[in-house]
Amino acid sequence: MTGKELAAACGFTLACGSGEREIGGEIYCCDLLSIVMGRAPADGLWVTVMGNLNSIAVAVLTDSACILLAEGMGLDEDAKARGDQQDVTVLKTPLPVYEAARAAAKALGLP
Amino acid sequence: MKGLHYHYQVPGDDFTRAGEASGAIKAALKKLGFSPQVVRKVAIAMYEGEINLVIHGGGGEIDVDIDGEKVTMVLADHGPGIPDIQKAMEEGWSTAPDNVRSLGFGAGMGLPNMKKYSDEMTVESVVGEGTTVTMVVKLV
Ligand SMILES: Nc1ncnc2c1ncn2[C@@H]1O[C@H](COP(=O)(O)OP(=O)(O)OP(=O)(O)O)[C@@H](O)[C@H]1O
Ligand SMILES: [Mg+2]
Numbered sequence: 217m218t219g220k221e222l223a224a225a226c227g228f229t230l231a232c233g234s235g236e237r238e239i240g241g242e243i244y245c246c247d248l249l250s251i252v253m254g255r256a257p258a259d260g261l262w263v264t265v266m267g268n269l270n271s272i273a274v275a276v277l278t279d280s281a282c283i284l285l286a287e288g289m290g291l292d293e294d295a296k297a298r299g300d301q302q303d304v305t306v307l308k309t310p311l312p313v314y315e316a317a318r319a320a321a322k323a324l325g326l327p
Numbered sequence: 328m329k330g331l332h333y334h335y336q337v338p339g340d341d342f343t344r345a346g347e348a349s350g351a352i353k354a355a356l357k358k359l360g361f362s363p364q365v366v367r368k369v370a371i372a373m374y375e376g377e378i379n380l381v382i383h384g385g386g387g388e389i390d391v392d393i394d395g396e397k398v399t400m401v402l403a404d405h406g407p408g409i410p411d412i413q414k415a416m417e418e419g420w421s422t423a424p425d426n427v428r429s430l431g432f433g434a435g436m437g438l439p440n441m442k443k444y445s446d447e448m449t450v451e452s453v454v455g456e457g458t459t460v461t462m463v464v465k466l467v
Pocket of ligand 2: 379
């Protein structure tokens with residue numbers, strides 16, 4: 217399932233990127249960037265409340281397929297520009313982290 | 328394969344540019360056809376080192392050498408130095424100030440990640456003079 221399809225299935229909004237990349241399956245939730253760096257799976261969906269430039273860098277370097285910004289947190293202007301430039305898909309939702317991840321897991325067919 | 332060399336100047340305290348050097352190296356390695364595992368190891372190790380230059384080292388320089396066997400990264404700064412390297416290497420130990428914690432840094436996992444994702448790592452530091460971190464990722 218692509219980021220765009222996930223957004224459609226869960227009512228998330230596309231905040232930047234094309235949304236075309238396929239999400240490989242695993243979901244990972246955390247906000248502290250060096251913990252994410254060490255653990256986020258490649259091709260996964262990363263759920264966080266951090267919508268700054270550094271989140272884009274971390275998603276690129278861990279090769280995450282998609283970022284899901286929870287709790288209605290905004291994506292910074294410069295982060296959006298960088299995300300569009302590097303085609304990092306960022307989705308947004310007002311849901312809290314756990315609910316957001318649960319909705320995504322259901323849509324992605326994860327247990 | 329002929330040796331390749333890359334050099335980056337990393338400004339201190341500029342979080343808008345942090346990650347540029349690691350991003351560039353990641354793209355270069357990918358283009359050169361290295362395995363995803365090697366690309367990931369180098370990208371993670373180098374990003375953590377780059378961020379430490381920005382946050383703790385007051386900026387610095389990164390030199391990356393690639394030959395047929397390994398990727399060698401040398402990150403050097405003339406910042407405050409690390410008084411207790413063993414302590415700094417512990418998971419969870421951090422002196423990151425509040426303003427960078429609010430950006431998501433300061434878990435105290437940077438150096439442990441660098442150790443985990445590189446095959447060899449040395450940290451040399453003199454208080455008041457600076458810090459040099461050398462990391463090697465093997466290609467095979
Ligand atoms: N280049 C450096 N110059 C001076 N001190 C450093 C340097 N690199 C690391 N340190 C010290 O070592 C500590 C641990 O570094 P580490 O990268 O593991 O965690 P952090 O940078 O504080 O947080 P995180 O990397 O998880 O965002 C730092 O808080 C800092 O005190
Ligand atoms: Mg660090």
